[in-house]
Amino acid sequence: MGETDTAALAVLGAGSWGTALAALAARHGHPTRLWGRDPAIAEAINAGAGNTRYLPGIQLPDGLRATTDLAAALIGTDWVLVVVPSHAFAQTLRALATLRPAHAGVAWATKGFEPGSGRFLHEVAAETLGSEVPLAVVTGPSFAKEVAQGLPTALTVHSDDAEFSKKVADALHGPAFRAYTGNDMRGAELGGAMKNVLAVATGVADGMGLGLNARAGLITRGLNEMLRLNLALGGRPETLMGLAGLGDLVLTCTGDLSRNRRLGLALGRGQSIDEAVREIGQVVESLQTADEVMRLAGAHGIELPISENVRDVLHGEITPAEGLRRLMARERKAEYPQALFGDS
Helix, strand or coil, X not given: CCCHHHCCEEEECCCHHHHHHHHHHHHCCCCEEEECCCHHHHHHHHCCCCCCCCCCCCCCCCCCEEECCHHHHHCCCCEEEECCCHHHHHHHHHHHHCCCCCCCEEEECCCCECCCCCCEXXXXXXXXXXXXXXXXXXXXXXXXXXXXXXXXXXXXXXXXXXXXXXXXXXXXXXXXXXXXXXXXXXXXXXXXXXXXXXXXXXXXXXXXXXXXXXXXXXXXXXXXXXXXXXXXXXXXXXXXXXXXXXXXXXXXXXXCCCHHHHHHHHHHCCCCHHHHHHHHCCCCCHHHHHHHHHHHHHHHCCCCHHHHHHHHHHCCCCCHHHHHHHHHCCCCCCCCCCXXXXXX
16 A cells, blocks of 8 residues: 555544544544544544444444544644534634644635635635645535445545645545545635535525425526636636535535535524524534625625525524515526626
């Protein structure tokens, strides 16, 4: 086996997604340490009981070790995979910056923007860690439970450093997991963040019983919103026509394992936001991401009617029924009033 085949890694974040990715790498033969803040979770994983809070009933590989000691998790690691919620991303990177082995690149499977500033996570990482550190984003259509169960999955790893993206993809790639590579970090991050907002919209429609036609229309027009904003930001359209965009959008909008879709379903059925989030019991990224998406849209003069309605519903400014009426009352127009992919 080559050097990249046995690279040691530390996964920061012992939630469902961090645990699933750590288990995946460990099953592929990579020495893997999983860091989290909850001693009970770490003790259970090390005792062979698995992550009973976030992935109950899933057997984890014996080679996976968990710890609450960040410094210990990073000793001897070749690269680091950060899998914490977006609101904890900057804080985690600041702690990582003082402890990271000098040669270790940093990847993340976190989706969203930095709350408040609206910055892309690769911008936060570059500022916190320095421009010399290899960076990569891991994104695409993936539910943690299915990855942990060993069901077939495909993701993509985007980085400006081709060697580092290959190292990350090599660790994840295996018999039931395909890992592709790319170099459009901005487009990949936009797709991974924005799909959560659109999943709320399709969940609301399904919760209201609006039918499959409505769901398909929202997914398609939602993809259009992603493409238009991505173009204004300088991302490449093919990124969003692949796993980082369309793939993740379809999964999150149609799969009931999606927390954002479940939030939309609850709102469409008349539940309050507080009640829905309490029942879900984990971070729902769209609550912050909707604001950041609309801030970006406003800065670039882009109309995003679906995303705007989601934001307003999440703020309690309108009901889901009012959001539907606003969308349906919009002026009729050409599907593509201007070329999305350049002159045509």
